[in-house]
Amino acid sequence: MWSLNGTSVNEFILLGFTSHPTLQHFLLAMVLAMSLITLLGNSLIIFLVWVESCLHTGMYFFIGNLSLMDIVFTLIVIPQMLIHLASGTKSISFNKCMAQLNLTLSCGMTECFILALMAYDRYVAICQPLRYPTLMRMQVCMQMAGACWVGGFLNAAVLTIITTSFPFCGPNKINHFFCEEPAVLPLACMDTYVVEIVLFALSVIVLMLPFIFIVISYVHIARVVLSMRSAEGRHRAFSTCATHLTVVTLFYSTISFTYLQPRSNRAADQEKRASVFYALVSPMLNPIIYSLRNKDVKRALAKVMQKFS
Numbered sequence: 001m002w003s004l005n006g007t008s009v010n011e012f013i014l015l016g017f018t019s020h021p022t023l024q025h026f027l028l029a030m031v032l033a034m035s036l037i038t039l040l041g042n043s044l045i046i047f048l049v050w051v052e053s054c055l056h057t058g059m060y061f062f063i064g065n066l067s068l069m070d071i072v073f074t075l076i077v078i079p080q081m082l083i084h085l086a087s088g089t090k091s092i093s094f095n096k097c098m099a100q101l102n103l104t105l106s107c108g109m110t111e112c113f114i115l116a117l118m119a120y121d122r123y124v125a126i127c128q129p130l131r132y133p134t135l136m137r138m139q140v141c142m143q144m145a146g147a148c149w150v151g152g153f154l155n156a157a158v159l160t161i162i163t164t165s166f167p168f169c170g171p172n173k174i175n176h177f178f179c180e181e182p183a184v185l186p187l188a189c190m191d192t193y194v195v196e197i198v199l200f201a202l203s204v205i206v207l208m209l210p211f212i213f214i215v216i217s218y219v220h221i222a223r224v225v226l227s228m229r230s231a232e233g234r235h236r237a238f239s240t241c242a243t244h245l246t247v248v249t250l251f252y253s254t255i256s257f258t259y260l261q262p263r264s265n266r267a268a269d270q271e272k273r274a275s276v277f278y279a280l281v282s283p284m285l286n287p288i289i290y291s292l293r294n295k296d297v298k299r300a301l302a303k304v305m306q307k308f309s
Contacts, residue, residue, distance in 0.1 A: 041287030070283035110152030116210035
């Protein structure tokens with residue numbers, strides 16, 4: 001039966017990585033372990049930021065938002081993936097696929113904005129330290145983070161509405177392990193070239209404008225830090241930026257491979273492998289990066305563990 005928008009596909013088939021039973025069992029165990037580490041690690045970061053007064057600053061508030069986003073993204077993508085690996089069935093309904101597409105886009109766009117806010121926080125802390133308590137007070141941080149979440153979800157909603165307006169009449173096999181815009185759109189039963197150009201342009205805006213803002217912020221930070229006379233002061237300033245720069249590098253080096261390539265240069269298998277890093281690896285590594293490279297987080301963790309012991 002054809003729906004109002006001409007769609008006759010009721011479900012999609014997510015091809016995943018392999019159909020070999022042994023490899024599927026191995027992937028099931030690996031993905032389950034990674035998702036548990038992701039959920040536990042990011043939940044711990046959120047808990048520490050919530051309970052420890054020494055972490056009640058703009059930087060750690062944004063880190064808590066980033067951890068919350070990693071948890072949400074994991075809960076959107078991983079359960080369906082685990083079900084497919086455990087059962088061998090790889091189908092997902094049309095509506096669930098579009099919902100997953102919308103939520104993953106929302107999280108990705110919001111993360112771009114949050115990373116830009118974190119760069120701004122470091123800029124104010126290092127370049128304008130006397131104004132930091134005013135510019136980055138908690139009420140302002142909450143308003144800026146809220147604007148990031150709303151902006152990310154609104155942009156994603158527009159793209160999802162455009163995608164669902166296309167007819168999908170077959171084929172229905174998605175060469176991916178979750179419903180992602182670049183993998184779903186080519187299955188539409190009409191020429192989507194113009195829309196893909198719009199998607200590419202929007203990706204450039206949403207991804208690159210925050211990235212340019214991050215680069216400009218760190219250019220100013222580097223200028224101020226290099227002008228410091230104290231070697232200890234320079235080391236302390238750069239160390240506070242190291243975790244953020246690491247997360248930015250992990251995020252942008254993989255997601256740009258998927259969303260910032262013209263259609264003619266895209267290879268589905270390569271995009272799928274790149275997606276593993278920002279869907280599985282990066283959310284798992286983020287809390288490890290924060291805890292291992294950040295003295296305040298390690299101190300707060302030691303304090304909490306001492307209370308419980």
